[in-house]
Amino acid sequence: MGKQAKTKTSRKNKKAWRANISTEDIEDFFEKTTKDALSGGNLSAAPSEDLFHVDKSHDLPVRRKIEKRRERVLRVDSILKKNPFVQPISSSKPKSKTSKKTTVTESKTPKQAQKIDADDSEMVDLWGDDSKAERESNPRKMSKMTSIIPAVEVDPAGCSYNPAAESHEDMLAAAVAQEMQKVYKTELGPEPVPLTIDGDAVDEDERYFLGVDDGSEGEDDAEAGKEVSEAGDTSASEPKKLPKRVTRVVFNKRTRQKALLKKLTKEKLKEKISNEIDSLPNILEEISREDEEKQNKLVRRAIAKQDVLKIRPPRLGKHKFEAPPVQVLLTEEITGSLRKLKACCTLARDRFKSLEKRGILVPSKNIRRN
Amino acid sequence: MPKHYRPAGKKKEGNAARYMTRSQALKSLQVNLNLFRRLCIVKGIFPREPKKKVKGNHHTYYHVKDIAFLQHEPLLEKFREIKTYQKKVLKAKSKKNEELARLLLTRQPTYKLDRLIRERYPTFPDALRDLDDCLTMVHLFAVLPASDREKLEVKRVHNCRRLSHEWQAYVSRTHSLRKVFVSVKGIYYQAEVEGQKITWLTPHAIQQVFTNDVDFSVLLTFLEFYETLLAFTNFKLYHSLNVKYPPILDSRLEALAADLYALSRYIDASSRGMTVEPKVDSSSSSQSNDREESELRLAQLQHQLPSSEPGALMHLVADNNEEVEEDEETRACKSLFKDLKFFLSREVPRESLLFVLPAFGGMVSWEGEGAPFKEDDECITHHIIDKPSAGHMYLSREYVQPQWIYDSVNARIILPTEKYLVGRIPPPHLSPFVDNEAEGYVPDYAETIKRLQAAARNEVLPLPGVGAGDLEDPQNLLYAGVMSRTEEAEAARNKKKMATLEKQYHEELKMEITGTSADDLPVEEEGEEGEEEDPEAAIKQVANDEDTRSKLSMSNKKRKLYEAMKMGLEKKNEGVKLIEERKRKLKKAQQ
Numbered sequence A: 001m002g003k004q005a006k007t008k009t010s011r012k013n014k015k016a017w018r019a020n021i022s023t024e025d026i027e028d029f030f031e032k033t034t035k036d037a038l039s040g041g042n043l044s045a046a047p048s049e050d051l052f053h054v055d056k057s058h059d060l061p062v063r064r065k066i067e068k069r070r071e072r073v074l075r076v077d078s079i080l081k082k083n084p085f086v087q088p089i090s091s092s093k094p095k096s097k098t099s100k101k102t103t104v105t106e107s108k109t110p111k112q113a114q115k116i117d118a119d120d121s122e123m124v125d126l127w128g129d130d131s132k133a134e135r136e137s138n139p140r141k142m143s144k145m146t147s148i149i150p151a152v153e154v155d156p157a158g159c160s161y162n163p164a165a166e167s168h169e170d171m172l173a174a175a176v177a178q179e180m181q182k183v184y185k186t187e188l189g190p191e192p193v194p195l196t197i198d199g200d201a202v203d204e205d206e207r208y209f210l211g212v213d214d215g216s217e218g219e220d221d222a223e224a225g226k227e228v229s230e231a232g233d234t235s236a237s238e239p240k241k242l243p244k245r246v247t248r249v250v251f252n253k254r255t256r257q258k259a260l261l262k263k264l265t266k267e268k269l270k271e272k273i274s275n276e277i278d279s280l281p282n283i284l285e286e287i288s289r290e291d292e293e294k295q296n297k298l299v300r301r302a303i304a305k306q307d308v309l310k311i312r313p314p315r316l317g318k319h320k321f322e323a324p325p326v327q328v329l330l331t332e333e334i335t336g337s338l339r340k341l342k343a344c345c346t347l348a349r350d351r352f353k354s355l356e357k358r359g360i361l362v363p364s365k366n367i368r369r370n
Numbered sequence B: 001m002p003k004h005y006r007p008a009g010k011k012k013e014g015n016a017a018r019y020m021t022r023s024q025a026l027k028s029l030q031v032n033l034n035l036f037r038r039l040c041i042v043k044g045i046f047p048r049e050p051k052k053k054v055k056g057n058h059h060t061y062y063h064v065k066d067i068a069f070l071q072h073e074p075l076l077e078k079f080r081e082i083k084t085y086q087k088k089v090l091k092a093k094s095k096k097n098e099e100l101a102r103l104l105l106t107r108q109p110t111y112k113l114d115r116l117i118r119e120r121y122p123t124f125p126d127a128l129r130d131l132d133d134c135l136t137m138v139h140l141f142a143v144l145p146a147s148d149r150e151k152l153e154v155k156r157v158h159n160c161r162r163l164s165h166e167w168q169a170y171v172s173r174t175h176s177l178r179k180v181f182v183s184v185k186g187i188y189y190q191a192e193v194e195g196q197k198i199t200w201l202t203p204h205a206i207q208q209v210f211t212n213d214v215d216f217s218v219l220l221t222f223l224e225f226y227e228t229l230l231a232f233t234n235f236k237l238y239h240s241l242n243v244k245y246p247p248i249l250d251s252r253l254e255a256l257a258a259d260l261y262a263l264s265r266y267i268d269a270s271s272r273g274m275t276v277e278p279k280v281d282s283s284s285s286s287q288s289n290d291r292e293e294s295e296l297r298l299a300q301l302q303h304q305l306p307s308s309e310p311g312a313l314m315h316l317v318a319d320n321n322e323e324v325e326e327d328e329e330t331r332a333c334k335s336l337f338k339d340l341k342f343f344l345s346r347e348v349p350r351e352s353l354l355f356v357l358p359a360f361g362g363m364v365s366w367e368g369e370g371a372p373f374k375e376d377d378e379c380i381t382h383h384i385i386d387k388p389s390a391g392h393m394y395l396s397r398e399y400v401q402p403q404w405i406y407d408s409v410n411a412r413i414i415l416p417t418e419k420y421l422v423g424r425i426p427p428p429h430l431s432p433f434v435d436n437e438a439e440g441y442v443p444d445y446a447e448t449i450k451r452l453q454a455a456a457r458n459e460v461l462p463l464p465g466v467g468a469g470d471l472e473d474p475q476n477l478l479y480a481g482v483m484s485r486t487e488e489a490e491a492a493r494n495k496k497k498m499a500t501l502e503k504q505y506h507e508e509l510k511m512e513i514t515g516t517s518a519d520d521l522p523v524e525e526e527g528e529e530g531e532e533e534d535p536e537a538a539i540k541q542v543a544n545d546e547d548t549r550s551k552l553s554m555s556n557k558k559r560k561l562y563e564a565m566k567m568g569l570e571k572k573n574e575g576v577k578l579i580e581e582r583k584r585k586l587k588k589a590q591q
Helices: A002-007 A014-020 A024-039 A065-071 A075-082 A095-118 A132-136 A165-188 A204-236 A248-278 A280-311 A347-357 B022-029 B033-043 B064-071 B074-094 B098-106 B114-120 B124-129 B131-143 B154-174 B216-240 B250-258 B260-272 B276-285 B291-304 B310-321 B328-334 B350-359 B402-411 B444-460 B468-472 B474-514 B521-531 B535-553 B556-590
Strands: B019-021 B061-063 B177-182 B186-193 B196-203 B341-344 B363-366 B382-384 B398-400
Touching: A165 B556, A248 A280, A280 B556, A347 B131, A347 B216, B019 B022, B019 B064, B022 B033, B022 B061, B022 B064, B033 B064, B033 B074, B033 B114, B033 B216, B061 B064, B074 B098, B114 B216, B124 B131, B124 B196, B124 B216, B131 B154, B131 B196, B131 B216, B154 B186, B154 B216, B154 B350, B177 B328, B177 B350, B177 B402, B341 B350, B350 B363, B350 B402, B382 B402, B398 B402, B402 B444
Parallel strands: B341 B363, B341 B382, B382 B398
Antiparallel strands: B019 B061, B177 B186, B186 B196
16 A cells, blocks of 8 residues: 555656656657758648649640530621621620720721821722622622612603793693692591580589489480380280190191292202303303403502502501602793792702602601601 | 520411511610611611501511611621710710710710621612712702701711712713703703713702701711712722822811912912822812812912913813723713803802813803903803893803703704893703603704704714805705605605505405495405505504514513503603693694
């Protein structure tokens, strides 16, 4: 027991303290730091990216589906590519890229302009290299003329500032006809609903009574109708009669009549057919006549269509095309002097109407709304 | 746009698939109406009329492919860019950042229409063919007053004027003007450039007005396109003459216009330093540029030329043109007013005459500064005047009204001036665009002109037998021509009469031979007529046969058109008859 107790003595005394503490870890640390300092850095502290790298140079990047699709060239784009004037524009490209591109092109263009300026002209000969190949590469056949009406219609001879009497009369007649047509249209058309009507103003109270009167009259009528219907009901209220019983005799009679009727109709049909056969030439004639009429109708329509196209465009919008008034001098305005000529000062309207007439613009009413 | 995927049972076909309304088009293009209209005008896309209007009669329809065509237009993107840029400017302005707004405005993105012109007109003749509308519009806007309300700037008006004058200068230089017609609306011109007949209308020299029923923004869009087109056309045409295209430096001329006298001297000084080559150029490009410009130019030329003889100007021009090969008509036009000198009074339409007279080889001057020669010049042959009476009259020249020039130009001969002298009412001004033969009706004055033309043609041909006295009197020759024609007609009539007489004789003979069987006579006659060698009937028969044969070979549509044409001709004939009848009545009434 005693020994055991001895061993259990405190080690806090000086001797025990010195013997038990080891300085190994400190020494290790110092050793390590000196080693690191000599070798040039601790490798464990460095990130792995610094120490190693993956060699990707031989790897092929995985293509994404979208990119593949982007590389495909649309037909329109390929056509446009042939045209040297068209610069490629793609809506799907990221914005930063496009902006860069535009800046590049902008920086290029002034240079070109300057170059041309040196030549003393900003323009180039558009049709300098007319070749068939280029015409073929034109992306679209340009639409043909919209109408057969010429762009500048020369007025007839009667519209001359000093016309011959006959042709002038002709034109004048045309102008008058145009004017009268308008007048007749307003005259013969339905009268417009008047905005105001003559008469005394009706008082608020009276109007109320008017309404009441109307209502009461209606009710009266309704009551009268009811009475009538009631009278009918009383007569019909008697017990209904049953249909008479068909006796044998009556039945036989009916069947005989039916058979007779059948026979008669058959005969009639036969007669009719024979009649028709007899009148076959007549029918044929009629058919041919009808055909001819149809043909005539078609021709007439075609003619009318052509005629209409010469004077007016197809109906393109809500409103019809209205021809401008004919510019012709009145008989007393003809002086034979250019100086005294009362000339037309609305040529802009003439141009506008011409555009409408050729089907380029859609005719419209009330262009200026203010 | 047609969707690639269509739900089952909702398949679109026919007109519903092929056409779309305007609002649908707007939606698919994602633009507003204004922009859409502009694009359509610039690209040359017009509404169409489908056979079946699927959405109703009050809609405007466009072809789907047309809209697809617009969708691929680079200009669309450009317009969008401009729109966003304008938003920036607006933002700067609303933030009261005036400086930034100004800065932004100076760097505004712009667009050009060159490519579109090339696209719409792949070849030069294509462009020329479509120049009618363009020229009319440009000439019109050259005289319109600039207006803030319509957004018509002064710059554009000036540009239009410049372009129109450039065009006129080219036409008059190459002598390619063919017809002139003065109507109430304006003056119609027709020129033939590179084989294309180009007709345009210029307004009279009065104030044009803005009317309420015209959408000027649309017209201005058209004008924008046409300005570019005409500029390129002029460029090409000028280069074909070996002339540099923008003929004058704008900035200098604008400065010049301010003070006429001082600046003309300045030009004079600068032009002396020029070499000979550019002198020719400038002379050929001048003349009918801007009113004042042309005055300046001429003044300058006058200084340049040693003898200050106006004829030298024409010489230079002629030399320049020699290379261009000329056809018969051009030569005729060039030499019409060859040795004549004209002087224009103040009241005559100067712009028009300054264009027309040089185009037909005449020399012109006018009242005012910078004119090539003065009013008291000895060698002036014609004085154009439009007053009831002239004040001081020179005996050496003829005083005629402007219509004389137009009529002479149209007839291609120098008409006698008696009817056009001062104070008289001139004969009617006939339209050269009306083909009298086709119309079937020839006015009196046209006939007299025709006679004069025939006489002139005879005169040109050297006739050895005819003395000078005879030649001087065209009336004589004329009558001779008329006489010969009437004789011919009479001879033809005689022949016909003889034929009918012969026929009658034959018939009578046959009647005698067959005896007097009166009943079967008409039948026989009919039979004979077919065989009889009546030339006219035979010809008619042949023509009829031809007609029916060609009709049979035609397609249905063509045949209908042909029939329509025939009907139209008949109508025209009726019209001619009516006019003639009217004329007769008029004459009767006058008597």
